[in-house]
Amino acid sequence: MKSNIMVLAELRENEVHSSTLELLGKSRELSRKLENSSVTVVALTTEELKETAINLLHKSGADKVLIATNENFKRFNFTYYLRVLEKISNNEKPRIILASATTTGRTIMPALAAALHTGLTADCTGLDIDDESGTLLQTRPAIGGNVIATIKTPNHFPQMATVRPKTFSPLTYNYEGFEKLEVISFTNDSIEDNMELLSFNSTDSSRKNVQDAQVVVSAGKGISNINNLELISELASLLNGAVGASRPLVDQKWLDYESQVGLSGHTVKPDVYIAAGISGAVQHIAGMQTSDFVISINKDKNAAIFEYSDIGLVGDATQILEEIIEELKNSKGERKNA
Amino acid sequence: LKSIINPLDLNALETALRIKETNGDTAVYAITMGPPASEEALREARAMGVDDTYLLCDSKFAGADTYATSRTLAKALKSVGIFDLVLTGEKAIDGETGQVGPEVGVFMNVPVASYVTRIVDVKNGYIDIERESEIGRETWRIRFPCLLTITKEVNEPRLPTLSGKKKARRAKINQYNCEKLKSNPNEVGLKGSPTRVVRIGTPKVSREARIFDGPELKTGIKEVVKVLTNYLEVQH
Amino acid sequence: MPEVNTGTIPIKELKEIFGNRIKTDQDFLEKYSHDETAGLKGELPSAVIFPLDAEEISEVLKLANIYKFSVTPRGAGTGLSGGAIPNKDGVVISLEKMNNIVEFDDNNMMITVEPGVITDEIQKIADKHNLMYAGDPCSSDSSSIGGNIAENAGGNKVLKYGPTGHHVYSIEVVLPTGEIVTYGGKRLKDVTGLDMIHLLIGSEGILGVVTKITLRLIPKPKFTVALLVPFKTTKEAIAVVPKVLIDSGIMPSSLEFMDQSSIRSSCRFINTEFPYSDAGAHLIIEVEGNDKESVADIYEQLGDKCLEEGALEVFVADNRTTRERLWKARKSIAEALSAFSPIHCMEDVSVPMANIAELINESEKISRENELDMIAFGHAGDGNVHITFLKGKLGMEHWNKKLEKALTVLYELTSKLGGCITGEHGVGLKRKKYLSMTLDATQIELIRKIKGVFDPNNILNPGKIVDIISDKGKDRNYNE
8 A cells, every 4th residue: 555645735825835845855754664655745726836836846855746726725715725635635545644834734734634533743843653553653842841742643544743844854955756746626516615715915024033044042031131132132133143032031022922932932943043041941942953053041050951052151141142242243343354 | 693612712702702792692602621620710701701601521531632622522512502603712722732723613514714813893694804824914704603713912801800700609610521422432532532642751852062161151152152253244 | 538439449459359240331331320210310330340249249348448439239220219329430239140049948938049139030939839928029020139128128018918128037248348247047036136137128238238138938828819990080999998908807918009090001011901991090909818718708808898989890810810910010000101201200108008098189289289290009008109290291491390399298298197208119319308308317317327337438339318428418419
């Protein structure tokens, strides 16, 4: 029996979102552990995808690109999405279904899981195949505690998981596997039109956000005084980076939700992540552990954050930030003069 | 119009109560599944103005994943009555996963709108809502019956009044166990859950940090500056 | 002896002790030249130092006595009377880096901390052990325990638990002449000698620098319920206060009052809504207990009483989420004031509880007569009210004149009502010239003499509470 992995493509205005490429990268890795398996990516769209988009999906690891078209796929129409994915799943019989943990993925995946009578694990930070049973091993931080739970769906198929954008990496090479394209025009007159889109206003996305910055400087409770946030933004702007925050700071409205890094905020993957005064609760770690290089500053030398760091500075965050900023300013001056 | 809420989410509760206030003939029910202590939350809901409350409580329900939870909730909803609108928090009973809302919607066979940020209008037979996605704000008209998952932005929940509290303190909470719900014991709780937690571990230590403490702190700061210098934004 | 010593500061010697923990650049000094008192602009000190222990502070004070320069100790800088404002060209000792928890002693229910620890941190540690630190100033999320002690901070639970000083059982203090002494210990009874701890608490940094503090923690009540009670008018709200206290037969842990303007600006500041925003005033009444049902009985009885007395409604917050929402609004009033009405004068006169109604009514008259805007909020249960005058539409010059007049009348009124000019913020710089409205000449002279005994060279925080030279009357002009 073929053991297909199916990835639901995240399309934004008919462009493939980077999180889909990350899932394809992971799918190839999983596929190597499953005999006779292939990777299918499913895209729901109003018209056909551009050739470049299809090529991108193949290069990124898809053996087969399956495009379903319907005029109701322009925006996320719950009813139509559910019906078409239910139908495709029943035809394709995938062993695994993966989707990005976006507003669409986080809504349609649980619905699809319920419709297919199977389990779903949300916001996985790790995926693997169990050597013995061949089932999907899904890891995610468990609620409330400093623990990571590994979850499995022993007897139900498909095995379903959502993954935050920026958790995995896309392939670093061009995949040259079996290329297949299938386009189905989805018509189903039996679908009840129970929801209708009245309007859509796109939001301005010009602002520098934590998910795209090369450097993220994050503040936690340890900075103790709202005035010290100035140091965080000063360092961030020196480094052309973004300001992040742990949940407590967002909860007390020192910074807005857009800055929140962690399980209930954003997952980030910058080149350098600086955690100032963050103790390292597992929820926060979940949002930053895939950063390339982590620098953390904390008064408590036993703080959990140090275990996820490349450099750890033990001391008062405010004072250390001041010194770093001072030295950076000096060397900036030197570089300018050089 | 009848609507129902998950009482752990005050924003969903507030949404229901406001709909009731603007649409005369509405009853709001609160339902939750959980241990006996969940009664507290239901009493608070009652104090805020909910008409009736239901607690699904049975040791057989323990260990349920979102699939089993949703299935049990949907079953209870069907036995309690016929609802036009079911509201849940964006991330509610199940902590952080946000799965229960959409799953309940499927088990009840109703459309779902998630990440609702505003109730625009409630009319006979449908509701207009705004929801927010990564790229924009959508306005949808959804026919009843339907399920909405509500974000914090939608409103500011009310405080219960003294008279509400008094009533709630003495109110009866309807209790459903597995038997009363006529659920198959194999379809609830851990037994009815497709997923299993197979391992609980402390997060894997993936880095070996060089820690600079006390007298070495200076050296550490120098190291950090060395790394960061590469990212300095130099004006041109 | 000069009113303020202005000897040359031995920067080189200080640098030897403090290395990079001494700051002398202008930008930095500016931050340390003021506290959070509106309208009180400070002078730039010459240096700010960040000691790590009592010995380092001792060395600085010994140098100060040799070179005759002035030294001002400072906590988190959230003071509201200018107590931590340095003298021109003096040295600021910031205690921010002395922020370690020294010991948590479960068996004695005591915690020992350094002065730079933020007050909420202590509360959090206590909470973890099912205990409670009963000090609760509104600034608890940003003020430090050292500052709380210097001002004998009051706050929201004084009604039941007393001000900061009630919870302090031992202090380590560096005297102005450099000696390090420890008073008290983990013992609830101690009449050995004079009660020096409570002389030092509230002494606004003129008698010594506290470097270690042992606080008593108490068992945390299992259930806490806060009621939010709107009234049509301030008068009605205030009239209920003594009735609630006397008739209900229980002691609330808090009984707070907020008039319409304070609650509105606070809600705007923290971006929230409150019910009955058109009500004239709100009370917050908090009760505690260990039995859920009896706490419910109590709040029902209290709530009914309020309704009987004309309350528009009674809202009940009996869980963490709702209670935090209420308190957030109450505790953000001062910050909202700074944001929306930066030019204002917040007072903290304290009168016998039964006289609050008269105090507020008369204050409103005073503000009207002087064309000032006024808001009032505060600790109705203990008689400590933050009558706050706002500049409103007045021009700056007009404001200064009118304010001075209004303050004098307010303080006269307070005295007449059996009150004092400051209940929890301190005299500092701000109220120095009004001190004689509460204390007589003999009493003030005695403060000078005590200051002289502790600090013969007048180097530690000179010019706060009293001037050392009695008859000069060269008081600093408020709002100069």
